[in-house]
Amino acid sequence: MLASIDRTEHGYFARFERRLKHSVEEVWSYLTDNEKLKQWFPELRVEELREGGTILFDMGDGTFEKMNITRLQIHSLLEYTWADDLVRFELSPEPDGCFLVFQEELTKITDHTAKDLAGWHVCLDVIEALLDGRTMESRFEVWKTWHEKYVQALSDIKNSATDAS
Template sequence: MQKKYQKISATSGIMTFDLELNSEISKVWDLIATTKGFAQWFPELSIGEPGVDGLILFDFGNGEYEEMTITVYEPQSILEYTWDKNMVRFELVGQDNKIKLRFTEEINEKTTHTPRDISGWHMCLEKIQGILEGKEVSFTEDEFLALFDEYQALMN
């Protein structure tokens, strides 16, 4: 996985991850854009309504949900939605069984929590790759903390 952080200002930037996947585009799309797919790598998320102006729901586990608006929805290609004050985007490019997945988070308001979110996305992307390769992927707390330290340093 390749990663890049582009600092725009002290409080904003763009984090990008690129993955090469050996899978059919439809399988990758199902993982990143359906409730059944989310359940495998980010079970707190579900699709409320697909399509532009549709909703992604984040389940806090206490009966409360945060609604995130889908801003771009191009089946088998792009899914973009709000993530608090930021924007996340999944882009798929490729053919046959060679797919490039680019994940981007446009960080409009960097907070002390932002490196935690980016660490979480890093782990989610590794889980997606593992699912497609038939491998179990899990992380220890120490591994998460190492990622957090890495992204905190990268973003400062």
């Protein structure tokens, strides 16, 4: 299912939801353990897992972008800066696993936004596949499909904003 994307007072808000048949602790480990993190997002590395700590993004050219952890509650909440935006993972236990909510607060929609949203969509699918003991054969092919859908969704949002004004 496509993320919900809404306009807010300060920009936009994208929300992804997943019901996973795995414990909060298992899912949390994929968000914070560097060995598991690199399986679904190889460019990310947790430097200091604490509020005020950092996550590094490997730019692939020998440089790293530093992202600040703004909120942290172990096994429950991980929020950090993402360039000019903010990303947030929330986990809550359920009887047969856990509920994962991923949110991105977007200051503005750019030409890159659909790429990022499709990327996050695929990342969440990969986490679920890894937890289930599966692999995703062609992430790029899956990403292309979601990218087209997010391009359309963002176009619809821009058009509705234009119509409203």
